[in-house]
Amino acid sequence: MSTRISVAKTYKLYVGGKFPRSESGRVYPVTDAAGTFLANAAHASRKDLREAVVAARKAFPGWSSATAYNRGQVLYRVAEVLEGRRDQFTAEVAASEGLSAEQAGARVDTAIDRWVWYAGWTDKIASVLGAANPVAGPYFSFTVPEPTGVVGVLAPQESSLLGLVSVLAPVLATGSTAVVVSSADRPLPAITLSEVLATSDVPGGVANILTGRASELGSWLASHGDVNALDPTGATPDERVHLAQEAAGTVKRVLTVPDAEPDWTTEPDLSRLRRYLEAKTVWHPLGV
Amino acid sequence: MGIFDYAPAPESRAIANLKDHYKPFVDGEFVDGSGEPLKTVNPATEEILAEVGTASASDVDTAVRAARRAYDTVWSKMPGAERAKYLFRIARLIQERSRELAVLESLDNGKSIKESRDSDVPTAAAHFFYHAGWADKLGYAGYGPDPKPLGVAGQVIPWNFPLLMLAWKIAPALATGNTVVLKPAETTPLTALVFADICRQAELPPGVVNILPGAGDIGASIVEHPDVDKIAFTGSTEVGKLIQRTVAGTRKKLTLELGGKAANVVFDDAPLDQAVEGIVNGIFFNQGHVCCAGSRLLVQESVAEEVLDKLRHRVSTLRLGDPLDKNTDIGAINSAEQLAKIHGLVESGDAEGAQRWTSPCPVPDRGFFFAPTVFSEVHQSMRIAREEIFGPVLSVLTFRTPEEAVTKANNTPYGLSAGIWTEKGSRILWMANQLRAGVVWANTFNRFDPAAPFGGYQESGFGREGGRTGLEAYLSV
Numbered sequence: 001m002s003t004r005i006s007v008a009k010t011y012k013l014y015v016g017g018k019f020p021r022s023e024s025g026r027v028y029p030v031t032d033a034a035g036t037f038l039a040n041a042a043h044a045s046r047k048d049l050r051e052a053v054v055a056a057r058k059a060f061p062g063w064s065s066a067t068a069y070n071r072g073q074v075l076y077r078v079a080e081v082l083e084g085r086r087d088q089f090t091a092e093v094a095a096s097e098g099l100s101a102e103q104a105g106a107r108v109d110t111a112i113d114r115w116v117w118y119a120g121w122t123d124k125i126a127s128v129l130g131a132a133n134p135v136a137g138p139y140f141s142f143t144v145p146e147p148t149g150v151v152g153v154l155a156p157q158e159s160s161l162l163g164l165v166s167v168l169a170p171v172l173a174t175g176s177t178a179v180v181v182s183s184a185d186r187p188l189p190a191i192t193l194s195e196v197l198a199t200s201d202v203p204g205g206v207a208n209i210l211t212g213r214a215s216e217l218g219s220w221l222a223s224h225g226d227v228n229a230l231d232p233t234g235a236t237p238d239e240r241v242h243l244a245q246e247a248a249g250t251v252k253r254v255l256t257v258p259d260a261e262p263d264w265t266t267e268p269d270l271s272r273l274r275r276y277l278e279a280k281t282v283w284h285p286l287g288v
Numbered sequence: 289m290g291i292f293d294y295a296p297a298p299e300s301r302a303i304a305n306l307k308d309h310y311k312p313f314v315d316g317e318f319v320d321g322s323g324e325p326l327k328t329v330n331p332a333t334e335e336i337l338a339e340v341g342t343a344s345a346s347d348v349d350t351a352v353r354a355a356r357r358a359y360d361t362v363w364s365k366m367p368g369a370e371r372a373k374y375l376f377r378i379a380r381l382i383q384e385r386s387r388e389l390a391v392l393e394s395l396d397n398g399k400s401i402k403e404s405r406d407s408d409v410p411t412a413a414a415h416f417f418y419h420a421g422w423a424d425k426l427g428y429a430g431y432g433p434d435p436k437p438l439g440v441a442g443q444v445i446p447w448n449f450p451l452l453m454l455a456w457k458i459a460p461a462l463a464t465g466n467t468v469v470l471k472p473a474e475t476t477p478l479t480a481l482v483f484a485d486i487c488r489q490a491e492l493p494p495g496v497v498n499i500l501p502g503a504g505d506i507g508a509s510i511v512e513h514p515d516v517d518k519i520a521f522t523g524s525t526e527v528g529k530l531i532q533r534t535v536a537g538t539r540k541k542l543t544l545e546l547g548g549k550a551a552n553v554v555f556d557d558a559p560l561d562q563a564v565e566g567i568v569n570g571i572f573f574n575q576g577h578v579c580c581a582g583s584r585l586l587v588q589e590s591v592a593e594e595v596l597d598k599l600r601h602r603v604s605t606l607r608l609g610d611p612l613d614k615n616t617d618i619g620a621i622n623s624a625e626q627l628a629k630i631h632g633l634v635e636s637g638d639a640e641g642a643q644r645w646t647s648p649c650p651v652p653d654r655g656f657f658f659a660p661t662v663f664s665e666v667h668q669s670m671r672i673a674r675e676e677i678f679g680p681v682l683s684v685l686t687f688r689t690p691e692e693a694v695t696k697a698n699n700t701p702y703g704l705s706a707g708i709w710t711e712k713g714s715r716i717l718w719m720a721n722q723l724r725a726g727v728v729w730a731n732t733f734n735r736f737d738p739a740a741p742f743g744g745y746q747e748s749g750f751g752r753e754g755g756r757t758g759l760e761a762y763l764s765v
Contacts, residue, residue, distance in 0.1 A: 065721075128430065129430070129757075131741070131755055131756055131757070133737065133739045133740040133741070133755055134739050135735070135737035135739050135740050136414065136737055136739075137735070137737070139732065139735060141735075141737065141739075141740045143740070143741050143755060143757060148745075228746065240537065241536055241537030242537075244532075244535075244536030244537055245533050245536040245537070247532070247536070248529050248530075248532035248533035248536060249529060249533075250701075250746075250747065251525065251528065251529060251532065251544065251546065251746065251747045251748075251749060251750065253750050254536075256541075271765065274760075278726065278745050279726065279741045279743070279752050279755075279757045280720070280725070280726060280727070280728065281726065281727045281728070281740050281741050281742065281755075282720045282727075282728045282729075282730065283727070283728070283729045283730060283732055283735050283740070284716065284730045284731065284732075285730075285731050285732050
């Protein structure tokens, strides 16, 4: 009898469009909800995090100045590629979160639809949040939203794919770039998502995904001088206080998030997009 | 006096209705604060203007309770259309008492009467008019059909625009249905307390606005108070970071309007005479006590000498002296402490090898004054190119290409404002795109309007004041 042995994948980090191992050489075992070994995930270090911030900063000028139409197309393409790997994601989400195939499939569908929703916002957000300012004087004054810069994201711990997509897509839609620390115990859908990002025309460095522990990496992200905003969703409420204090050292924008992980299946609103945008007001004199 | 010199044209100090004593304003009454009274000084003469009662931590608690009660029982329940009428009343009262407020502001702050009269007070009134109109239209602001206020707003403002910063803070807070506990700066409390009287004349319900003079510890008490829902701060980046740290982990919503080191970029095709006027306005407006002041001049190398010559000539015609003289361009530095800080930074410029030029204008013997100063041959690493001086001191750097101008302009942890001078419209828009700053002025500088959002990138803070965007700071969205 010959049973085929499946080819097991070595899961790695996703930094600057490449898939390196952790420079620390560390890995940690990932199990499914029942405790069965699935893989060894790369255990990202502080140095990996810094490399990821460098990559995100390098990618920022190109991504933020891409046309909104182009950004929308790229994000829609992510949804397309994700759809093509629906079965793989369903299996990984089911294993990670202990869901039935049907339940997991529904989460994956919602995650795909979320990419589509955010993809459609890229070329509308400026007209919805921008303004022509009727100032009292001979000036043309207008306000445009602009991306904040490099955003550090501690991804939700429970929802391994839908939660991750719900916090990452708004960052990319605004034109910011991201350094994400995935769910610690459920990291495999995140790494598979990075394979989708790598093959969806998302420029290298725009999204960087690290598998590791928010409790270990969070404070380095919060205090990093070249990170402009922080989403602390994946940290515990206690850790968030410390992260917010660290973030004050560089006047970082810190997202206000609920204590418990929200229900990611509810329809999002503009609030996450708004948090990653600055308003720039430009004044120009009128005259002949 | 030469034939072309100006005769003195002093505004009457009597218009200020200056009193000997001023008191904190809590729950609709002027009360004896239990803090140590402070004496507020005329920085142009070093004379004591008045004694001002200050708050203690227990007064902060009383004020917050009054504000909470007013919020729960009156202000948040009132239809927006009615709130609007109070804001319109306040705007009108500021206009009616504008001369009194302008003179009082110049006495207490040291700023020239020409600026307090033509800029500060009218813009303060405009902020109440603008926000009054929002009070019953918040459903149209883009934050959902029925956005809710936050509750009690604790507000701490600086000394550079005492009345105007008060208006920037209180007008949107009240329009959106919040109540307020505000601390004016230690050195400039007087117009805030006249504003309290205006609230009484407007018959604003007690507790909706509370004004607590005091020093930094009172600001800290407001920031730390557990029953305050929102903190708005304008001031230094150093204090802003401290506040952000304090508020971390609480449910308080925070907006910060902090320091700046704005680049004012002059291209070789700019109308140079007009640009020089803009440079002067950019850095010497309000004695340079402006967070968005154009304190780093970036001039294209090919016109640098010409611009510097014209600039020195123009600056030497600025009149420095009595703030109440209507011919005065540059008034007094607000405090001895600030004057010392300016001296310290200017000395660092000398020590680091920049070329200092100081206007030969006469400087009064008494009072805190600093003659307009221009540093050339400034390098990016020097303290005078990196730190906010908050005084009439300009640092001049040069560049060759637009890309170099962008790189140098963005080479700062701040990001509040920037200026661009060129005749080429496409270059203006390209530069405006590239510059990481919350406000970009093209062929003008230091323009403010309640309809135009104002606020910073990076370490210049977060949140905006003015416009539809500014309402977000006071809404639960």
